[in-house]
Amino acid sequence: MMQTLQEILSRLCSLDRDVLAIAWLSLRVSLTAVGIGLVLGIPLGAFVAVARFPGRSAVVGLLNAFMGLPPVLVGLALYLVLSRSGPLGPLGLLFTPGAMIAAQATLATPLVAALTQQVVADARVHLGEQLRSLGLSAPRQAGAMIYDVRFSLVTAALAAFGRAISEIGAVLVVGGNIDGYTRTMTTAISLETQKGDLSLALALGLVLIGLVLVVNVAVALLRRHAARVYG
Amino acid sequence: MSATPAIRLEDVALSLDGRTVLDHLCLEVASGSVTAIIGPNGAGKSVTLRVIDGLLRPDGGTVQVDPHRRAFVFQRPALIRATAAANVALALGGLPRRARAARVEEALARVRLAERARDAATRFSGGEQQRLALARAWAVEPDLLLLDEPTANLDPASTEIVEGLVSAMARAGTTVVLVSHNLGQVARLADTAIVLASGRAVEHGPARQILFSPRTSEARAYLAGELPWTPSVVAS
């Protein structure tokens, strides 16, 4: 065990520029996907929390169910859509980082929307009447509630980031794990495992955990600072 | 007191969860008056305020509310997680930036929170939060101010600040409708009182007359339940 650990650490030290490039690709694909997930998911979740329309509870149920969407299924569906013989084939997105972003955004959006729906629905209990009474338009009411729960939404963003950066099913299928182009941390770990180089795979795994930790710590610090200022 | 009613509820009926809350309620509030709605818990006072503000739609009857610019101060202040200034600015989106900043500053000064404009509103004490909610109401320059037990949880100093600002707004012509169990406050602020019992207005008249010589049995029963509160009574 000690020997394995030592081997992993020595592999960690000898990781080269390729690994940095892979880590950077993982980071920017997942962060972008989360960004898109926030831009789409927050308004969607807030709308579902605030609006009253027939079939609303079905939509809420669907969003909650989609939080657990299997990545490999998303990858497969997107593969068929982005395939050259699929409806969006002419975009030429298949086997590109763009396709991976689209896949992870598809995973992140319902997660963000469902969590937003929950926290905004809670905020609505104590703020709803006051905001309506102030005569704010529906979008501005939603905006005020989103602002009110923004620290909870940070948690939603982190959850979405965790889901995106750690998934492999979707990026492998739509990205193709192309060396130097669509190889991410997870597909690289999988590849090294397949090649039987378990210590390198574990070293890469440690890098991935490090990435996730760095992002979480950075966000936690930001959040603590903001919470001190804004309550 | 002007003769034209600012608010007229006629035959207003409302049930919530199958329970009758307003039972063919009729009432009028004169423009420019300070009207207190009193009555036991569950009489429908808060619901009446919400019907007047349009937050609740009655099942039947007519609701006529002339003042367009309304402000509602709730029993529990609803503040967003932002600075005090941002909370006051919430409903001032239509104003140009500079005018808005000036209005926010003055509103906070009126409730003696000017120093705390940049502080997080949700960290304020209960009294400060309620004063902030009143400042927000003042800032929209309402023609009609609705207050739902605004000082229920406040210490005397905060109560005095709230009552002072409400009186000032009333003097400036704002119509005020106040729900309160604090009869001393009713006596200090209101010129008119309405007694609600079981979703109906049972008595309506000058505040002092109702407080000191109520005509209906419901009003007498409610007022008789008031605990002794003046120092002389407590001492004896």
Place this chain on the structure above:
Amino acid sequence: MDPFRRRILTLGLAALLSAAGLLPSADAEPTSIVVASTTSTEQSGLFKHILPLFRETSGIDVKVVALGTGQALDAARRGDADVVLVHDRPAEDKFLAEGFAKTRYEVMYNDFVLIGPASDPAGVRGLGVREAFAKLAASKAAFVSRGDRSGTHSAELRGWKEAGVDLAAVRGPWYRDVGQGMGPALNAASALGAYILADRGTWLAFKNRADLVILVQGDPSLFNPYGVMLVNPDKHPGVKAKEGQAFIDWLVSPAGQQAIAGYKVGGEQLFFPSAGALVTR
């Protein structure tokens, strides 16, 4: 605009901009083609060795998507690859017959090896393929199958057939169908101490061998030829025919063949050029 609303808009805008900056822009990259190939070529490290050489001479970037042979051909059928480089002759011939490619070029070969635990409980060491598979079926020693319609999987199925084994009849818990690429299958075999048919290239590059060793090799029926085909642009107009053909031409040229022969792991050559052999075979 009130302060919180402005801040929300700023956040949204920042997210959108970062997204826009990352969207793929095909023109910013050098010309590139997608090659659907097999896990054995990718995991053996061959592409990492030869692709930089090709890019140097042609300026074309080759993006390899490594799948099983069957999946690689299917991806090409959908038009998702420009070139396929695989190793399953019957499947390749079917692909040609369907019109998805016009020409198949022989490019290289390696061979399959039968791997198993050094203790060799089934006693197949040094046997021919036919006898070895017959003994494996009789002994019911643990065997790992790729089970993924890959070229190696096809070769394994041919092995049982040639040995006269009716796999459907003798299948049991001893036969582990893992449904994965060469690497994961080898990992499974090394964990189980099982027999497995593997291509020599992946085996040589494989590091997690435990006590597995080569038991059967050199039988002519273990010959494993790789073919390369340009996806028919008449079927899929999106195919980058010019660049794809340039890659194929380079692979079968002396320079390409030399590059393939030059790839060695631990001093051992993994793939053998066979472009010349095409004519005579």
